[in-house]
Amino acid sequence: xxxxxxxxxxxxxxxxxxxxxxxxxxxxxxxxxxxxxxxxxxxxxxxxxxxxxxxxxxxxxxxxxxxxxxxxxxxxxxxxxxxxxxxxxxxxxxxxxxxxxxxxxxxxxxxxxxxxxxxxxxxxxxxxxxxxxxxxxxxxxxxxxxxxxxxxxxxxxxxxxxxxxxxxxxxxxxxxxxxxxxxxxxxxxxxxxxxxxxxxxxxxxxxxxxxxxxxxxxxxxxxxxxxxxxxxxxxxxxxxxxxxxxxxxxxxxxxxxxxxxxxxxxxxxxxxxxxxxxxxxxxxxxxxxxxxxxxxxxxxxxxxxxx
Numbered sequence: 190x191x192x193x194x195x196x197x198x199x200x201x202x203x204x205x206x207x208x209x210x211x212x213x214x215x216x217x218x219x220x221x222x223x224x225x226x227x228x229x230x231x232x233x234x235x236x237x238x239x240x241x242x243x244x245x246x247x248x249x250x251x252x253x254x255x256x257x258x259x260x261x262x263x264x265x266x267x268x269x270x271x272x273x274x275x276x277x278x279x280x281x282x283x284x285x286x287x288x289x290x291x292x293x294x295x296x297x298x299x300x301x302x303x304x305x306x307x308x309x310x311x312x313x314x315x316x317x318x319x320x321x322x323x324x325x326x327x328x329x330x331x332x333x334x335x336x337x338x339x340x341x342x343x344x345x346x347x348x349x350x351x352x353x354x355x356x357x358x359x360x361x362x363x364x365x366x367x368x369x370x371x372x373x374x375x376x377x378x379x380x381x382x383x384x385x386x387x388x389x390x391x392x393x394x395x396x397x398x399x400x401x402x403x404x405x406x407x408x409x410x411x412x413x414x415x416x417x418x419x420x421x422x423x424x425x426x427x428x429x430x431x432x433x434x435x436x437x438x439x440x441x442x443x444x445x446x447x448x449x450x451x452x453x454x455x456x457x458x459x460x461x462x463x464x465x466x467x468x469x470x471x472x473x474x475x476x477x478x479x480x481x482x483x484x485x486x487x488x489x490x491x492x493x494x495x496x
Contacts, residue, residue, distance in 0.1 A: 210439045214432045219458025221428035222298045225289050227420035231412040234286035235402050240411070240421060242278050242395040245429035249388035252430075260385040269376035270389040277369025278394030279401075284362035291355030298459035299335055300359035302482050306332040307367040315371060327488030334481030337474050373437055383437050391429065456482065 228237040253260045262270060288297050306328040312318040376386045402409070412418070457479060 210435045214435050214439075215455045216458060217427050217432045219298065219455040220462060221424055221432075222289070222455070222459045223462045224420045224423050224428065225286060227416045228286065228424070229290055231414075231417065232410050233402075233407050234290065235283055235398055235407055236409055237421070238279070238282045238286055239395050239398045239402065241282070241425050241429060242274075242391040242398075244421070244425035245433075246388050246391035246395060248426065248430050249384060249391065249434075253384050253388060258382065258384050260388065262381055262385060262389060263379065266376055266379050266381040266386065267389065269372045269379060269381065270386050271393045272372030273369045273376065273386075274390035274393030274395075275369075275397050276365045276372065278391055279397045281362040281365040281369065282394075283398060284358045284365065288355045288358035288362065291351040292359070293463045296356070296463075297359045297362075299456040299478065300356065301363050301366070302335045302456060303332045303360065304363050304367050304370075305485070307363065308370055311367055311371055312374070316374070323488045327485035330481045330485030330488070334478040334485065337478040337481065370440070373440065377441055383434060383441065387433055387437055391433075 228234070228241075232240075250260060252258075285297060288300075309325060309328050373386070373390070376390075401407075460475060460479070
């Protein structure tokens with residue numbers, strides 16, 4: 190994997206710093222799944238995603254301006270940002286918001302635990318990136334945890350007929366984010382820095398969804414209620430700007446497999462929030478699934494950086 194430009198936020202993360210970044214991202218993303226539920230209802234989900242990433246992109250461009258970080262990208266870097274934005278931000282989050290209309294936020298969060306294994310397979314096949322055996326085992330355990338929990342929920346008949354669609358949308362979102370990670374890696378290999386490349390990717394994602402919305406006749410609305418505006422700002426600033434900058438910085442330093450395992454830790458927080466605020470109830474499959482996820486995380490974080 191190519192080296193990250195030296196002025197990127199921290200490009201040489203040690204293990205303790207990496208664990209701290211994982212913890213912060215997991216805490217933020219573990220609560221954003223529930224925050225998304227406040228975006229549903231009055232405003233079309235696609236429009237809410239547009240508002241979210243348009244605000245996030247604007248904030249990141251402003252940050253670049255304040256710290257005098259150049260925002261110009263080469264043509265190849267723009268194409269990589271376009272791929273990243275179209276998949277990791279536009280398609281993925283459009284599916285996430287749609288999924289949360291059908292299933293609880295905790296179950297959607299759990300689906301993203303499969304990204305560690307997806308990233309391993311993708312980067313091994315596409316770029317020949319190798320990883321230690323314990324990393325493969327850890328990622329497989331995480332994916333197994335997802336299978337146990339989501340399968341248990343579906344078979345337990347506590348999720349209605351729409352649940353299959355909701356789970357499928359959540360898994361599609363995970364696949365889109367995984368492929369989006371490849372384009373993020375591609376931008377890195379071309380020398381693009383984290384802040385400007387992420388800003389452009391979010392701007393492209395918002396623009397693409399705007400085009401889709403205009404083409405499909407979506408009603409463009411904005412809810413001025415405190416809950417909608419507050420959750421939107423939280424999702425844009427914390428869930429998008431802060432968390433994604435940390436995520437992509439961690440990915441560049443320690444590899445996308447470790448970074449994607451943030452999505453495997455967030456279910457612990459997301460499911461707790463679902464129980465407290467969505468009246469969700471999880472049985473033994475949840476405990477088994479989470480145990481597999483945590484064990485897998487331990488194996489991955491103890492492994493050397495993927496090459």
